[in-house]
Amino acid sequence: MIVVKGIIQRGLFTLVFGALLLSPEETAAAPSISFRGERIVLTVLGDRIRVCGDYHFRNHASEDASQRLFYPFPVDSLHPVPDTTSIETGGAPVPFRVGARGVAFTAEVPAGSKRTYRICYEQDCAVPEGCYILTTTAAWREPLVEADFEVIVPAGFELTHLSYEAEEGKRGDGATVYRFHRTRFLPDRDLCVKWRIALK
Numbered sequence: 001m002i003v004v005k006g007i008i009q010r011g012l013f014t015l016v017f018g019a020l021l022l023s024p025e026e027t028a029a030a031p032s033i034s035f036r037g038e039r040i041v042l043t044v045l046g047d048r049i050r051v052c053g054d055y056h057f058r059n060h061a062s063e064d065a066s067q068r069l070f071y072p073f074p075v076d077s078l079h080p081v082p083d084t085t086s087i088e089t090g091g092a093p094v095p096f097r098v099g100a101r102g103v104a105f106t107a108e109v110p111a112g113s114k115r116t117y118r119i120c121y122e123q124d125c126a127v128p129e130g131c132y133i134l135t136t137t138a139a140w141r142e143p144l145v146e147a148d149f150e151v152i153v154p155a156g157f158e159l160t161h162l163s164y165e166a167e168e169g170k171r172g173d174g175a176t177v178y179r180f181h182r183t184r185f186l187p188d189r190d191l192c193v194k195w196r197i198a199l200k
Contacts, residue, residue, distance in 0.1 A: 032061030033109055037146040042132055044153045044195050045122070049130040052120040059109035066109070071119055072102035074131050074190075082121035089117045129161070129194040134187040143184040151178040151193055161194035 039054040059065045075081055087094040087105055094117065096105035109115045123130065151166065153159055155174030166178035 032063070032065050033057055033059050033067065033107075035144070036114070037144050037148075039148040039150075040132055040191065041150045041152065042130070042191065042193065044130075044151075044157055044159075044193065046154075046157070047128075048122055048124045049193075050120065050122045051132055052118065053132075055117045055119065056114060057107065057109050057117070058114045059111055062111050064108065064111050066106055068104060069107050070099075070102055070104045072133075073121065073123065074133055075101050078126040079130065080124055082123040084120075084122040086120050087117065089115060128196060129192065131190045131192040134190045143186040144182070145184065147182045147185045149180050149182075149191060151191075152176075153178075153195060156198055157195050158198045159193060159195050161192070163189050163192040 034057070036056040036058050038056065041050075041052045043050040043052075071087075073079075073082055081098075081101065085096070085098065085103055087096050087103070089107075094105050094107075096103045107115070107117055149164070149166070151159070151162060152171075153176045158176070159178070162178055164180055166180040169177050169179070171177055
């Protein structure tokens, strides 16, 4: 999920994505940038999880646009602020600032074009469960055009809970992979997983 406060062509706006939120009551002019979709890979790493997301933006205007984004993490007493975070676009690193509950950075999208930002983080889990926030899409009042999700569980572990129905498959290294695809997606719950050491 990303929270955004910035200016696009004189328009003050707030955006949230992971799910993306546009707050019309704070918008003086329609934003030129839209959040089109995402591809999320959540990997179980024993006592932590890794999340990598590709977030697709489009600038509909004839002028370049940029905005300040805030990407919050699902932090609680059992899931501290991630200790490893990276942001990049087009293979180039993007500077960001780390806060108590997330990171902030500036996204730039050229006029009339698309741009993808990749955000990855690893988070410790004091219990064998973790989540990726999806439900803020409802506040955006517009569905994701397209969204792809993948959950990877390495050999030696097994899922005991997955909050979405998904197709299950096996990789050559023994990992189990769960995949699902959605179009015009307005999620009613977050992507959450629970796991345990595989029973023999």
